[in-house]
Amino acid sequence: xTRVLLDDYRNDLxxxxxxxxxxxxxxxxxxxxxxxxxxxxxxxPSLREFKGKYSSFQGSFLDFLLSGTEKLHALNRxxxxxxxxxxxxxxxxxxxLQPVNYPTVxxxxxxxxxxxxxxxxxxxILPHVTVDVDDSTTYGSAANADVAVLQALSKRIxxxxxxxxxxxQAETEKYTQLIRNNDAAGIxxxxxxxxxxxxxxxxxxxxxxxxxxDIDTQASGNPHWKVxxxxxxxxxxxxxxxxxxxxxxxxxLQRLHHPSVSFVGPVGxxxxxxxxxxxxxxAKRNFEAVASTADLFTNxxxxxxxxxxxxxxxxxxxxxxxxxxxxxxxxxxxxxETVVVKPFIIARKESSKEVSSIYLPASAEASFxxxxxxxxxxxxxxxxxxxxxxxxxxxxxxxxIAITTDDAATAFELKHIVETPSWTKPPPTTSxxxxxxxxxxxxxxxKDKTCLSMSVKHEVGSLLSALQVFKDNGVNMTRLESxxxxxxxxxxxxxxxxxxxxDDDKIKKALDQLKSHTTNVQDFGSFPAVEHEQETN
Ligand SMILES: O=C(O)C(=O)C[C@]1(C(=O)O)C=C[C@@H](O)C=C1
Numbered sequence: 256x257t258r259v260l261l262d263d264y265r266n267d268l269x270x271x272x273x274x275x276x277x278x279x280x281x282x283x284x285x286x287x288x289x290x291x292x293x294x295x296x297x298x299x300p301s302l303r304e305f306k307g308k309y310s311s312f313q314g315s316f317l318d319f320l321l322s323g324t325e326k327l328h329a330l331n332r333x334x335x336x337x338x339x340x341x342x343x344x345x346x347x348x349x350x351x352l353q354p355v356n357y358p359t360v361x362x363x364x365x366x367x368x369x370x371x372x373x374x375x376x377x378x379x380i381l382p383h384v385t386v387d388v389d390d391s392t393t394y395g396s397a398a399n400a401d402v403a404v405l406q407a408l409s410k411r412i413x414x415x416x417x418x419x420x421x422x423x424q425a426e427t428e429k430y431t432q433l434i435r436n437n438d439a440a441g442i443x444x445x446x447x448x449x450x451x452x453x454x455x456x457x458x459x460x461x462x463x464x465x466x467x468x469d470i471d472t473q474a475s476g477n478p479h480w481k482v483x484x485x486x487x488x489x490x491x492x493x494x495x496x497x498x499x500x501x502x503x504x505x506x507x508l509q510r511l512h513h514p515s516v517s518f519v520g521p522v523g524x525x526x527x528x529x530x531x532x533x534x535x536x537x538a539k540r541n542f543e544a545v546a547s548t549a550d551l552f553t554n555x556x557x558x559x560x561x562x563x564x565x566x567x568x569x570x571x572x573x574x575x576x577x578x579x580x581x582x583x584x585x586x587x588x589x590x591x592e593t594v595v596v597k598p599f600i601i602a603r604k605e606s607s608k609e610v611s612s613i614y615l616p617a618s619a620e621a622s623f624x625x626x627x628x629x630x631x632x633x634x635x636x637x638x639x640x641x642x643x644x645x646x647x648x649x650x651x652x653x654x655x656i657a658i659t660t661d662d663a664a665t666a667f668e669l670k671h672i673v674e675t676p677s678w679t680k681p682p683p684t685t686s687x688x689x690x691x692x693x694x695x696x697x698x699x700x701x702k703d704k705t706c707l708s709m710s711v712k713h714e715v716g717s718l719l720s721a722l723q724v725f726k727d728n729g730v731n732m733t734r735l736e737s738x739x740x741x742x743x744x745x746x747x748x749x750x751x752x753x754x755x756x757x758d759d760d761k762i763k764k765a766l767d768q769l770k771s772h773t774t775n776v777q778d779f780g781s782f783p784a785v786e787h788e789q790e791t792n
Pocket of ligand 1 (some may be wrong): 265268418446447448449451452455495496497499500
């Protein structure tokens with residue numbers, strides 16, 4: 256590993272401040288142009304009619320331009336550099352230039368928080384630096400300027416990996432202990448340097464007020480800035496530095512290749528795919544398989560691993576009760592979510608034609624009911640909770656088949672795929688939302704969710720008054736579910752999911768007001784909302 260110094264990297268961060276400030280000033284001269292950030296299907300008719308390749312693109316006009324820019328830059332091997340991270344890594348072509356041998360500074364990793372950076376930019380930065388008007392003559396210029404800001408922010412924030420490596424090298428013993436203890440909060444506290452953060456914020460404010468001042472207004476005694484310098488400084492304090500620190504923690508937890516992520520095994524299970532989705536391929540060496548959800552919560556609770564990846568909701572059958580219960584009983588927080596979508600297959604351990612039992616995940620019942628009635632009407636159908644369970648149980652029994660996924664079949668060594676003549680095309684899919692639980696909280700990104708449970712008072716209308724609090728504060732509630740109260744049979748609490756982060760003013764206010772309508776509120780944390788369901792292979 257190449258020896259690196261923190262001071263050198265701090266200087267690099269100082270230089271990147273200029274790039275970010277100038278890019279923001281550049282973007283500020285154009286209208287907000289909200290239409291260019293909406294998905295193609297939801298945007299204005301004039302934009303939808305853009306011709307050429309855009310006509311078959313699903314995402315926003317900005318996504319179109321950014322992904323196109325990245326594809327072009329990838330040819331130039333931009334994303335082979337360790338300090339570059341693409342927003343659309345899955346779309347990149349192979350470089351046409353020969354690979355460069357970069358010095359090995361970082362451990363191989365695929366930490367990429369660009370989705371969060373995009374949300375912070377669109378929700379928290381753009382509204383403050385632009386005026387909310389639409390000017391279709393500047394759609395292209397505005398989107399080009401967005402690309403420059405996003406690339407600069409992404410580079411700065413992911414630079415946290417280098418900073419973390421320098422810190423690790425400077426204080427190897429201290430960090431080794433924290434890492435081996437999976438102490439994410441301890442790592443965060445150790446790498447945080449408030450004196451430096453204040454210095455950064457002040458310097459950024461000074462630079463922004465120097466570079467961004469309208470020279471003509473200087474002499475008039477009534478100076479005007481293209482972008483409010485204090486605002487840029489606040490953006491650094493509230494978003495840029497916190498996200499840089501999250502990257503540092505993520506990097507350090509992978510640094511020693513020790514177990515830091517629990518998943519419900521074995522390798523190949525849906526939980527394993529979700530762990531790869533969230534932590535990236537390189538983090539596999541940090542994964543540890545556990546036998547059950549209970550073991551996963553115990554592992555994270557006792558710092559055996561820093562995080563656990565566990566199924567939370569099936570698109571068809573709803574909340575996974577076991578996970579919800581364990582969450583209620585633990586003091587863990589949800590730090591992230593990820594959605595796994597996979598096609599169903601039918602598999603078995605031996606190549607026989609006999610079928611006496613069928614293990615059918617509840618979420619596949621609707622899609623497979625007819626096929627099963629037609630082909631195996633005499634077989635016993637056992638409805639199970641997941642594709643993993645279906646595979647495991649089919650392995651234990653002669654003449655059993657499982658409705659499962661490719662990975663889950665391989666994981667449980669069901670080697671024979673059953674082809675059916677009545678197969679629907681395309682095959683139905685399973686879509687499961689996983690949560691990542693841990694002890695620390697995620698910082699706000701502008702597009703977050705908050706989960707909590709509340710016990711309302713035993714009074715007429717108390718639930719209604721509690722819910723009114725969310726309405727009064729403009730908080731969107733996306734889930735309300737009654738759940739048995741822990742330790743009090745036949746008493747009920749409410750599980751609530753909200754749009755927003757508990758650090759957002761309106762949620763803070765709502766939670767404060769909620770106290771007078773409830774006897775208890777348990778906060779399960781705020782985490783970045785994942786919008787897109789992607790089919791993962
Ligand atoms: O300079 C450091 O020590 C860093 O870790 C970088 C940084 C930043 O993002 O600027 C992040 C965390 C520290 O609290 C101070 C500054």
